[in-house]
Amino acid sequence: MFSAVDVFEAVAEPNRRHLLGLLAERDRTAGELVDSLPTLTQPAVSRHLRVLREVGLVEVRPDGQRRIYALKPDGLQRIDDWITPYRRFWRDHLAALQQHLENR
Amino acid sequence: MFSAVDVFEAVAEPNRRHLLGLLAERDRTAGELVDSLPTLTQPAVSRHLRVLREVGLVEVRPDGQRRIYALKPDGLQRIDDWITPYRRFWRDHLAALQQHLENR
């Protein structure tokens, strides 16, 4: 109902970024992901996966009693879209630096 | 104990993204930024600016008793660098969609 988490909040959490990194390599079951985050308990990982699901960054499909998680391709695009207009700032900056080096 | 906010946390806050948007247009004084966020008080905006400063997303220069804030070009690049490896996912996805359309 409430708690409408957005994608920026979702990726602000380091463990969740870690999970996304793992899923970028390949699809994994919830159990594999739990094993990959040894500092967290199973419920903690499950909750992080829920957040990622709710903002559309991952999707799940059942496989017997397992649940296979997969990266959802277009989720991060919203962040990328947000960054796009800013990109020119550091491009300009780099260009200026290069210019400066060439002129000395 | 210590805050050590990172850039992902910094941009997770909607008001801070709003501030970055304003600074992308042009440099502004703290006062102008306060006026641009009428739902917040002056101290609240000041603290958001502090967070943005601490993660290197903006910089300040004094101008008499004013403080002029400016976007710092390379701050968001860290997020962009993080996103880069994921970018292929939605590109592949889009390509697959296009392929699908062409083949029907």
Add this chain to the structure above:
DNA sequence: GCTGAACATAACTAAAGGCGTATATAAGCG
């Protein structure tokens, strides 16, 4: 020096977020 403007910080409060333990749900297996 005094006063007001511009901005930052302090102190507090309320809400949210992340964690772990305990418990539920659901599927596989004998």
Add this chain to the structure above:
DNA sequence: CGCTTATATACGCCTTTAGTTATGTTCAGC
């Protein structure tokens, strides 16, 4: 059917965060 494995949810705890009001601090102009 029980029993075990895989995963999700409930609940309480604790820490962090964002907000407010109140107070500092610094500079400009008289």
